[in-house]
Amino acid sequence: MAVISGVGVSSGRAAGPVVRMPDPVGEPPAGATLPDGADVAAEGARIAAAAEQVRADLERRAAAAHGDGVAVLEATALMAADPTLVTAAQKKLSDGTSAPRAVWDAAAEVQAMLESLGGYMAERARDVADVRDRIVAVLDGRPAPGVPERAEPFVLVAHDLAPADTATLDPATCLALVTEGGGPTSHTAILARALGLPAVVAAAGILDVAEDTVVLVDGGAGTIQPDPPDDVVAQVRAAAARVLTFDGTGRTSDGHRVQLLANVGDPKGAAAAAEAGAEGVGLFRTEFCFLDRAEEPSVDEQVAQYTAVLAPFAGKKVVVRTLDAGADKPLPFLTDASEANPALGVRGYRTAWRHPEVLDHQLEAIARAGEASGAEVWVMAPMISTPAEAADFVARAATFGLATAGVMVEVPALALTPDHLMAKVAFASLGTNDLTQYTMAADRLLGDLAELSDGWQPAVLRLVHLTAEAGLQAERPVGVCGEAAADPALAVVLTGLGVTSLSMTARAIPDVAATLLSVTRAECVRLAELALSAPDAKAARAAVHAELPPLG
CATH class of the missing domain: 3.20.20.60 (Phosphoenolpyruvate-binding domains)
Known part of the structure; x- marks a missing residue:
């Protein structure tokens, strides 16, 4: 593939396999009903099991997270453990509403209730939306939203990243960020600079690059090169391993102070x-x-x-x-x-x-x-x-x-x-x-x-x-x-x-x-x-x- 150009927002170079953010969880069709012959009690149990799976997954990820990501994941796990959403969704099954749609509608009611309380409780409405998306993904058999887990370091590719996603990034495994959307002052750009990750935004065509394709990201030049030569990859990785320090005095080589x-x-x-x-x-x-x-x-x-x-x-x-x-x-x-x-x-x-x-x-x-x-x-x-x-x-x-x-x-x-x-x-x-x-x-x-x-x-x-x-x-x-x-x-x-x-x-x-x-x-x-x-x-x-x- 040809080199992809975007806007470089955080300098540095990194090379690694592409890992795609899962597509956002879409809203289930309005009026979606239970399949013919579906058992309401069984569907209710399926919702409860999905919520429990989400809670366990979030707690496991929180235990392995770093920095601000720990608090974000723990707060979402607590919301998943609260029976309010599950109970409200199970009640909606009795009128024939499908399980995913029941969860979606119940979440809307819980969010409205929390927002009406204002202050800290209103802030929890965002956690409800996150839990809703995760439960619906489990019910539909789709990947959970959020940053994928990989043992091997990777380059994260997405249309854009939400604050909750970026808070869970681990610089030890995420080598660089590339998004198709966003701009130089977007949340993704600001977080990339704060974490010291090379990043390119507004990279049209990046979503066409297949998962696991090795790419070279140049955050200064604003380019992404798919399938770079092995010797270039080795050079970039060696450079990234070097640790730079600052001696406390900014200056040019001839002593001009900045x-x-x-x-x-x-x-x-x-x-x-x-x-x-x-x-x-x-x-x-x-x-x-x-x-x-x-x-x-x-x-x-x-x-x-x-x-x-x-x-x-x-x-x-x-x-x-x-x-x-x-x-x-x-x-x-x-x-x-x-x-x-x-x-x-x-x-x-x-x-x-x-x-x-x-x-x-x-x-x-x-x-x-x-x-x-x-x-x-x-x-x-x-x-x-x-x-x-x-x-x-x-x-x-x-x-x-x-x-x-x-x-x-x-x-x-x-x-x-x-x-x-x-x-x-x-x-x-x-x-x-x-x-x-x-x-x-x-x-x-x-x-x-x-x-x-x-x-x-x-x-x-x-x-x-x-x-x-x-x-x-x-x-x-x-x-x-x-x-x-x-x-x-x-x-x-x-x-x-x-x-x-x-x-x-x-x-x-x-x-x-x-x-x-x-x-x-x-x-x-x-x-x-x-x-x-x-x-x-x-x-x-x-x-x-x-x-x-x-x-x-």
Whole structure:
């Protein structure tokens, strides 16, 4: 087969046999009835046996799982052990409904009941859907949904992956991810980077590759090569076995400094970043203590949560982003769920227009947490569109003693007026995910637009260059905290464009550090010029990869 191209979202190369995710469990036909002559009691026993099989399987998989996957599987196993769903399904058999349809309809009722209770119980509705699908699969004699179990390491191929699927991935057996759908900022892409797995999304034709076919996945180039030569497979596997480490100082081969920081979103992530040797935190996402809540957390609660994240970085720089509510992170007490186009609506800093008290409470909590932790706290606001908004935020932060205040550059208008911006702020941080979305007019969550939602787009790189140059002239640091920083080749380009720091998932730091050490500052500039002069993202990526010895 010919080489398949997609969008590379997590760098690295891996080779292994293809394992396909089972097809989603479809809804049984409405009105499906029991087969002629079927015994209701026997069908009821079959439902109970299927539920027990699902429970036992989930408990067995939980015992062998790692990390977040343990909790996901244990929660689902508990739901499978609850007799509520089985009893409700068995009752529906009496009117002639088929066993699979009875389970489906009973699950819908249980889900509605849980959702009406709200809070923690509403969250369990998702577990009911998972259990429903698994029971129906057993009744129909089909493979259970979720990541297949294999003793031999494999490349996982799917149309796309749900959060519950990705939470159960084990990097010890899953070598790489390839999906036909999804985009650079999809859940699959983010998880692949967090796990350090090579990944390609939007790979049209990947589902045509037969199960067990050996493929070579290049997450940097965005390609999948079926049936690669044996010597190439051996070379890739030998390279993957090497362990890279980071000595704590990001730099090029001629000593040009580039801070290598971590993106974190909770205390667990902060601890992992500190263990990985990150020079600090370039993006602390504070949404974790606001999400799934009906009201704003108290200042004291925020202080405790933020201190837990900041503590591992005492004496080091931590850039704290204020609440980025809205769009894909709606909050009932702050945002309007009825907006026709929430990505262009009241989100990020704009929520402070009507609810300034929420931002003030957060700034107070950040300042107190900084004092308690000993971290060097910088603070920045998301979704800033004008230099005037930037000035307003800096002044508001100063009232709480937060002297190092800056903004996220995600809106093209701000990147096009960088001189005015730098006169107002202490620093700027480029959020390349949203900057790409707004520059290319392409929803970053829509897989069909994955080729446009690519940080390699020359138009996006030009905006990065404009902002970095203005920072250099004004002696203001300009970093990148979008997912683009985790791509070693793109990190070289960003360095050549003039950014002073790169913030990424902690697992990507050793690869980025090693790649930067392979080039001089002058080579970074030359490669950046190659990317800027390319006609599109694919050409920019190919031109730079061809010139980088470790990646060529």
